[in-house]
Amino acid sequence: MSSTTAAIHAGHPPTTTGLDHRKIAIWAFIGSECMLFASLISTYLIYKGRSRTGPFPHEWWCQATNATSATGPIANCPAGALYKPILNIPVTSQSTFVLLMSSLAMVLALAAVENKGKKGWAGPGWGGRLMESSKLWLLATAILGAGFLCYQAFEFTSFVHEGLTIKTNLFGSSFFTLTGFHGAHVTAGVLWLLTLLAIDMKRGLGPRDALLVDISALYWHFVDVVWIAIFTLVYLIR
Amino acid sequence: MAHEPVHRSSTESVASAEAHAAGEVHEHPTWATYKWVALILTVITIVEVWVYYIPAFVASRLFVPALLTMSAVKFVIVVLFYMHLKYDHRVFRALFTGPLIIAMTTIVALMFLFAKLVIRTG
Secondary structure, X not given: OOHHHHHXXXXXXXXXXXXXXXHHHHHHHHHHHHHHHHHHHHHHHHHOOOOOOOOOOOOEEXXXXXXXXXXXXXXXXXOOOEEOOXXXXXXXXXXXXXXXXXHHHHHHHHHHHHOOOOOOOOOOHHXXXXXXXXXXXXXXXXXXHHHHHHHHHHHHHHHHHOOOOOOOOHHHHHHHHHHHHHHHHHHHHHHHHHHXXXXXXXXXXXXXXXXXXXXXXXXXXXXXXXXXXXXXXXXHOO | XXXXXXXXXXXXXXXXXXXXXXXXXXXXXXXXHHHHHHHHHHHHHHHHHHHHOOHHHHHOOOHHXXXXXXXXXXXXXXXXXXXXXXXXXXXXXXXXXXXXXXXXXXXXXXHHHOOOOOOOOO
């Protein structure tokens, strides 16, 4: 949906740019968020590899001797003192996939709201009816977002059980701060989506409301792109 | 003269609204595009995780640049197609790319400042 159309549809007064102020505001907000996450990511990268004690993200660690190994378990380490690399890549890969799919659901929700009332825009049959349901796609996005948060809760809990807290070492401090901030953003996004879903259930969202959904979609996709960066920089690069 | 931009934008808005009312297709991508974007993002993610488990590749000098490139491609694809920046007004593009460039420059500058990145001469 073009911004100028949104301005007219939502009864927004004419502006000097011809653009809706709310959409300018969300892009400015996203721009400022870029700098917030840049500061958190750079803090993580600066502290990377400077922890004096484990557990470490990609290395095995022997607590008794403080020896580390990137290749495998450390020989002659007493039982109970050996810590494996703490990052669980398979689990995080799944949560990354879940978040990527939530972005797909979000664009479909926006398309459904923008095209509501247009006969047959999504094609014939049950597939078309499925595509036309903004409630379904908003709910799907919120569920996938909540699913991502469940993965994160599982990850944080398992880290604490394995001995890594925000106070343990520099890795723990920077990791929990960065991913915790991201998780807080996802939580806000899920609440936002549930609010839109409630409005949709109560009175229905149509083309007049497309800008409201567009703005929340921009926020949601931004949360997704931030995770794309975090997944590579924190989890995959050793 | 000062009111001219307002008048022009209002005219454009009315024209756009009329176009919308007439059922004209907007510049946004279609379902097929969204589907392909999702598929490409999934494939790139799979490749990223796959190369993480190849010790020879992890040890090579290509590992980090390859991961950064794949991540950048995913980032750009989402921003262009899902956030519609490819189709949206240039003001929005400037509002996003400006701070993004500042943010990336800050990260790189801090990496040099704390000796995480080093330029070797001689």
